[in-house]
Amino acid sequence: MEGVLFNIDFGYLEGVVRGYRNGLMTSSQYINLTQCDNLDDLKLQLSASDYAAGLNNVPGQLTTANIQSKTNETLFKQWEYLRQQAVEPMASFMDYISYGYMIDNVVLLITGTLHERDLAEILPRCNPLGWFDTLPALSIATDMESLYSTVLVDTPLAPFFKGCLSISDLDELNVEVIRNTLYKNYLELFHAFCNGLADPAATIMTRFLELEADRRVINIALNSFGISELEKAEKKKMFPDFGALAGFAQDQLAAAEDVDQIRSVVESISSYRGCFDSDDTDAGTSTNLEDFFYKLEMDYCRNSFTQQFSVSVVYSWLRAKEQEIRNITWIAECIAQNQREKLNNYISVF
Amino acid sequence: DIKYLHLLEYIDEVETLMDTLHPQLAQGFLSLSRANFASGLGIGKKFGQDYWDYGERDSHVHVCVATGEFRDLLQEQNDKVDEKAVENAEAETSGLRSRNSKLEPKKIDTVEAQPVKFKNQIRMFNGGMVPLPLRQSQQKFKSCLPIVVKIAQLRQQISDLMDEL
DSSP states (O other): OOHHHHHHHHHHHHHHHHHHHHHOOOHHHOOOOOOOHHHHHHHHHHGGGGHHHHHHTSSOOHHHHHHHHHHHHHHHHHHHHHHOOOOOOOOHHHHHHHHHHHHHHHHHHHHHHTTTTTHHHGGSSOGGGGOOOTTTGGGGGGGGHHHHHGGGGGGGGGGTTTTTOOSSSOOOHHHHHHHHHHHHHHHHHHHHHHHHHTHHHHHHHHHHHHHHHOOOOOOOOHHHHTTTOOOEEEHHSSSOOOSSSTTHHHHHHHHHOOOHHHHHHTTTSGGGGTTTSSSOOOOGGGOHEEEEEEEHHHHHHHTTTSSSSSSHHHHHHHHHHHHHHHHHHHHHHHHTTTOOGTTTTOOOOO | OHHHHHHHHHHHHHHHHHHHHHHHHHHHHHHHHHHHHHHSSSSTTTTTTGGGGOOOOOOOOETTTTTTEEEEEEEEEHHHHHHHHHHHHHHHHHHHHHTTTTTTTOOOOOOOOOOOOOGGGGTGGGGOOOOOHHHHHHHHHHHHHHHHHHHHHHOOOOOHHHHHH
């Protein structure tokens, strides 16, 4: 039934998104990029992609930072165009996607204030996908309760602050705890929202969000080794309450004290078997876990485009585009640092 | 002639140290790039100067180029904290043994926790909850510091010798 009525409000948007999807780079294009000798060659290769217009206007010498910022600008313009065309429920769906970026911006500003940084320096560094009008007012951050009551209560992030207001002492670790707690609440609410969408969007988005939840749980468990101030109960509070690892696995991950314990818990889930296998023993590039999750996410993105009449194509396109930008940035960094043997450590989507 | 020999030795040592330094720096930068790739910080976000703390922080490393001295004060503080933790653990264990043998338990002088003066710089980024490549990058760059001090010392000695010759 959704196929009959979907195109009335969302047919044009889905068409535009599928056009953007066709602009994503293929594996043969990535191979051409890896054969570039310098960043100017890379720019020449990218002139056949969506990034041509942005990269032609780079002032001064081309650097990896310039390339990354121009590719991000292209992504933002495409996103803005889609958002301005969207009506309900697509508009709410896209707003939910942007809340994740808003959380990152809030945390960046609070951290900047803690580190005595100039607001004028930090504000331009915020992600435009997560911009909101009262963001500059966050520089008054002294404790969470005053921040919430004066600034954040009127923003879309207000519902995510459950469990964060008790944190009065803002130091770097507590800010990270706040970030993870906000994101946990956000993921849970987004998950509930997506369950209310019509299929296949609900099924596809549930799969994406469960993967995201599991990835965050594993990263929190791994990255908190050596942080003695973070207790097991506090760690558990940052874990979303859904996903393949929800329940007993999260208890074990919160209590884990080394990588082997985490490995044994995570690999008990069949879809995550092999995520800790490391092909590259070189200390500089041993990130097989992240690569595993990125590859899995890209598989989900590719599969989601086979379904029509679904708002989830927007999310899939955005994730695939972000991965493409990460790949281009990595290739540019390897070329700039003359590390040609590491060039192929990217994840191609198509 | 002896001075010329010393000069050649110093130059050779500098070249050897540079050959050691360059791969370490290259690995450090590569690990940093990989940390940015895998960070999940969001597009456009890097572990970089956005997160630097411009507030007052004590220096962690004491260096003297003239003598080639290199002291990692953060490592020394961490070693002291670990030693005290081991002492406390041993004191508690000996108390337990005393109780088991029905002797009077000895009074344990609890060592008061010293205030931590130096904090690991990696805490600037996400409170220290960072991916493994960033920690590896930090290790690589830290391992470069003694080499840099040694190179600076040798260059000073070369400069002094050149003035004499």
